[in-house]
Amino acid sequence: MLLTSQKTLKNSVSCTGVGVHSGQTASLTFHGAPAHTGIVFLRGDLSTKTEDFISSHIHSVVDTAFCTTLANKRGHKARTVEHVLAAFKGCGIDNAIVELHGEEVPIMDGSAAPFVEMIERAGVLLQDTPTAMIKIKRPVSVAFGDSKAMLIPDETFNLQMTFNAGRRLNNLSWTFDFSPTFDHFRDHIASARTFGFYEDAEKMWAAGLAKGTSLDNTVVFQDGILMNTSGLRFQDEMVRHKLLDALGDLALLGRSIQGKFIGVNSGHTLHYKLMQEVLSSEDNYSF
Template sequence: MSEPRQQTLAASVTLEGVGTHTGKAARLTLGPAEPGTGRRFRRVDLDGSPEIPAHIDHVVATELGTTLGLDETRVATVEHVLAALAALDVDNALLELDGPETPIMDGSFLPFVDAIERVGVVEQDEPARVIEVLGPVQVADKSGPSYVATPSDGLRISATIDFEHPAIGRLFGSYVAHGERFAEELAPARTFGFRADAEALRARGLALGSSLDNAVILDDDGVMNPDGLRFPDEFIRHKVGDIVGDLALTGARIQGHIVAERPSHAGNMALARTLADHALYNGGQPIVDASQIMQHLPHRYPMLLVDRITGYEKGKRIVGIKNVTINEPFFQGHYPGHPIMPGVLIIEAMAQVGGLLLMDQIEDPESKVVYFMSLDNVKWRRPVTPGDQIVFELELVQFRRHVCRLKGVGRVDGKVAAEAELMARIMDR
């Protein structure tokens, strides 16, 4: 089977409507973009037309929709247009918007699907990024949503939702969330809300544009919309569509079967993050093991703090694992009876993973050594304790002469434990 190629739109197409939260007119133009650029929003109403990549790293809010932000710029309710683009394999697109929110249209994904199908898509000369689920991946949150992803040929999503409202109740559905099947079975499903919540939302300046024209609205008697529902289980279909839109923020096509229990935008985002990590983490399979690491790093016990390298893109990105056990020498004194990995050693482990990425960038690495010069924006988000596995992901931000900048994050169970920006110099030994 030949590798799938990236795709973009064949031409530009414009949609006009209102923002569901602002209630103001909104105009969105979907247009072609170069291979490798992904899907990007551009705020054409602001000075300098700032852009925000549609990527999980830029998600700033997940209440009542997914909001992207970069510096001061915001774009709200991105999930419906992104679902349509992702479902139709439009990997690269420029999304020009004249305000802080996309137009809600009829509250479904269909107007975006129709617009894309009207202009058509074209193949580009680069392989598409695909995240293939290799083994079971789990995401659970105490607050409710939980997800399991397992291997599958295409993207299938099964979901359960549970609302106390008698018109909804407990619903289950399982769908092929891609291509024509998405367009027919999921795209027409509209967003929904409860009349009882409307006043409180409006008081907070939200849902100002929401109406029976762009949402299914429920009151105590049931569905208020005069024409009723488009599917008897329209609610679950919309939630599945939202998952497609939120997973689009991985920037990759997903191949797997997602089983979601009470999905939410916040939960979808945790799933997106975990799947993105999973792709680099390579199912935990080593691509470089401890003995090979020792050939490339001068560190030895007790200061060698990398066990495996599981993901690697030359000159770009590296993923390494540190398994933390109760036998680590530092736990004896940090602290007796209350073992916590010292924060500076977490950063040291991160730096060692980064060192491996840098060593591969230079000629004659045996005669060189990496000195770290500065750390910025170091944050420890949660303690690391015996039994934890830290997955470090480092990205090479800049490599100029012999000075390089790296951005690193260490996660335990998909949750950020520490992050830092590191600057290093490569010196002769």
Template sequence: MKFSRQTTLRLPVSAAGFGVHSGQPATLTLNPADANSGIVFVRTGLDGSDREISARPEAVIATDFATVLGDRNGPLVSTAEHILAALRGMGVDNAIVEVDGPEAPIMDGSAAPFVAAIDQAGIVELSAPRRYIEVLKTVQVTSGKSSGEIRPYANGFRAELEIAFDNPMIGRQAYSLDVTPQAFRKDICRARTFGCMADVAKLWSAGYARGASFENSVVVDEDRILNPEGLRYADEFVRHKVLDAIGDLALAGLPLLGAYRSVRGGHKLNHAVLCALMADRTAWRIVEAERPRRARGHVEAVGGLAAPAYGPDVS
């Protein structure tokens, strides 16, 4: 583990753009937060007071074409998955995410602009030990041809995804990796959202993709990639699905110690597996990272985990 203590941002930083579905402008600002705050979204620009919500499974109110967070008064912010993926992928535990529009800006369709913003802000350690959700047993969800599971894994968090599309330009793809800040930056964060040209009219009629363009989405038809620059990775489609899964599972509230596998999945399946895990209190526990030990005038970083902070049998 790179950090044995919790992290936050050194300074506030902002990014501005348009929502891929709403087409409306929005500015997203990442702010430092205290230890044990987790990721908190604050919707500004509303009549009256700002509204805030913690990024947790119960905050999800829709998963059709994006992950939408809200409360009993309605939605607060849509398409939260890319910023969540950037924060979790880069190892940021605590942050306040302010958004002044109904949807997080899509930027270039990937998490890379948010990673650049995190780099600009800087990451700092806090005094509190980092906490994790350790998966203790396998939890599975099946829905039609889609299936997902999360299982114990001793080496951090691992993502294993398979996709299968009828479109021949996408087809069947699979990708797996152990998620670390280095791997996320190099192999995942630049993968963009994608769609089929044949689905555009249907999406528009349903009120989606109003801000989509070649600048923020990979678009395919039956025999070619329509974006002039082509793909960033030969398997960019499945890598973006990995990005989405990292963001959706960041809603656990703490980093996961486990391996997530999905076949033909998406936001709905990711959320269903996370909810199934959280609902089974015998399937997980919260553990703390061991603090570095000081010996003979120097600090030695010690890997591994300490005793559970709390869990099914620990209050």
């Protein structure tokens, strides 16, 4: 197996935007970090101390309903972290500090493309340390209803996502296979946007969620018809976004994965259960 070097960012880069659930404005800055730091969040509006880092590891997950929320021991939260984590994973960045002023990561255009642009602007620095790996030794799977997620042994890290849209979209179904290389990620996955159904949005608004949702950051269907006048970025944009979410969620294992991920209609909660299941027995994995 080829060991690759850890990577971080050369310079700091920032953006500002609205949280998709809170509707609140937050600013975000990516900073470089030493080898073995991992991707850590820091609530810059609450602390500047390294001991208040919020690690992007499944042990820090406190909620997976609609988005992934991480917290440290002091209760500092970082909400909707998945697209940022997918951007770092897709760009092969191992170490960075994500300074967040506000509780929720800005949704930007609903995809990971703005974060990839930031990473490209910051520049990438090779660190003279091998990447930490987790190797999947035997198949592990979890299921709920018509959703399924599994990790199986493979020589490389690769992902396959299937999305069956169901009755609301004429039972359309898509499958997307992905071997994460930077170019493939940037050109085929990063710009796929969050999507949803108008009927669900009404319920979420009533529950005080999705306050920052708009057609500028979400692909929305109403009665099976696309509401965004600008159209889709890919004909199968929805399955690509599901894959983007899976990539971001799997980053919470905290290491580069040697194994294949297969998802069918899977989302944050099932991905979280899959990672817990993998780590529940040392027969499933090795470092």
